[in-house]
Amino acid sequence: xxxxxxxxxxKESMPEDVTLVAVSKTKPIEFxxxxxxxxxxxxxxxxxxxxIEKFELFHKDVRWHFIGHLxxxxxxxxxxxxxxxxxxxxxxxLKELEKQCSKNQMQINTLIQINIGKEDTKYGFYxxxxxxxxxxxxxxxxxxxxxxxxxxxxxxxxxxxYYFKRTKNIFENIKKxxxxxxxxxxxxxxxxxxxxxxxxxxxxxxRIGEGIFGKRx
Ligand SMILES: *Cc1c(COP(=O)(O)O)cnc(C)c1O
Numbered sequence: 001x002x003x004x005x006x007x008x009x010x011k012e013s014m015p016e017d018v019t020l021v022a023v024s025k026t027k028p029i030e031f032x033x034x035x036x037x038x039x040x041x042x043x044x045x046x047x048x049x050x051x052i053e054k055f056e057l058f059h060k061d062v063r064w065h066f067i068g069h070l071x072x073x074x075x076x077x078x079x080x081x082x083x084x085x086x087x088x089x090x091x092x093x094l095k096e097l098e099k100q101c102s103k104n105q106m107q108i109n110t111l112i113q114i115n116i117g118k119e120d121t122k123y124g125f126y127x128x129x130x131x132x133x134x135x136x137x138x139x140x141x142x143x144x145x146x147x148x149x150x151x152x153x154x155x156x157x158x159x160x161x162y163y164f165k166r167t168k169n170i171f172e173n174i175k176k177x178x179x180x181x182x183x184x185x186x187x188x189x190x191x192x193x194x195x196x197x198x199x200x201x202x203x204x205x206x207r208i209g210e211g212i213f214g215k216r217x
Contacts, residue, residue, distance in 0.1 A: 003034040006212045010195075014206070018199055021065050023191075023209030025050065026216050029057055035212060036062070044086075044207050048074040055081045067149070067207060069123050072096040079108055086149040086188050086207075089113040089123040091136050094143060101142035109146050111188055114170065116163050117153035124151070127170060138180040145179075147171065147186030147204070152194070160194045164201035171202070 010020065022035045023044040032043060036059055043058075045051040046068025055064060063083035070078075070087055078085075079100055088094060088110040101108050112133065115124030125133055137145055148171050152163035167189055175184035190198025192211035199206065210216060 001214075003031060003212060003214075004038040007035060007038040007040060010208060010211060013196060014199055018203065019186075019205040021067075021188075021205060021207045022212050023067065023207050024054070024213065025068075025209065027213045029054060031213050032058060040212075042083075044209070048078050051081065052077055065207070075100045079104065079106065083109070084146065084186070085110045087111070087113045087123065088133075088143075088145070089115075089125065091133055094133065094136055094140070098140045098143050107142055107144060109144050111147045111149040111186060112145055113149045113151075114167060116150050116167055119153055122151055124149075130170070130174070134174065134177075134179050134182060137182055140181055143181065145182040147184050147188065148174075149188040151191075152189070157194075157197055160197050161201060164189055164194075164198050164203070168202040 019042060021042040021044045022040045024032050025046045041061060042063045042065060044065040044067045051064055051066060064081055065084050065086055066078060066082040067086045069089065070085065070093060072093060075096055097108055113124035115122045115126060118126055137143065148167060150167045152160060171184055171187050186205050187203050188205045188207065189203045190206040192208050195206040195208060
């Protein structure tokens with residue numbers, strides 16, 4: 001299967017108002033070029049160094065989505081390159097983002113990452129920590145929250161649906177509360193093996209890697 005064919009098939013299986021982010025981590029620039037030719041403008045990377053390299057080399061009309069854990073000492077390298085940071089996963093990171101953006105007089109758009117299954121192996125806030133971080137966001141001048149990102153625990157379709165539903169609920173609850181600097185527009189959930197269920201449960205953006213570019217080794 002070609003990258004172009006993969007993209008066409010995925011696009012056919014999803015509504016037009018859902019954003020498809022092609023997760024290009026570990027893949028060479030020629031692969032990204034094929035996806036670009038097939039119409040993809042949103043690319044996802046999870047390593048700062050890799051995002052920077054591809055940013056320099058690649059088309060300038062691309063929107064780069066940072067989807068990995070972001071160390072505070074690397075913020076400065078990507079705040080002017082990432083279109084959206086999906087992985088706001090600690091108040092420490094929030095405060096440091098605010099500081100760096102203030103220094104550069106620039107706004108940054110982020111998603112709060114939720115660890116919905118409370119897994120030790122994953123980053124992100126637990127549901128009961130959200131009030132605290134949202135209160136902190138209200139005091140920011142530069143960091144904006146545009147929605148939520150989740151990586152659900154591995155499981156079957158039924159458990160996937162359960163975690164997507166719970167995340168959608170949290171998304172709607174935060175939306176109702178009308179926090180300063182927070183607009184719930186983007187619900188980033190679903191990857192290669194579960195994106196169709198995620199869309200059924202309200203995802204507005206899906207992050208697909210292997211389904212487009214083939215297996216990562
Ligand atoms: C790698 C990655 C993806 C893509 O996963 P696939 O199974 O290859 O579709 C999506 N989201 C995040 C956060 C990732 O790290």
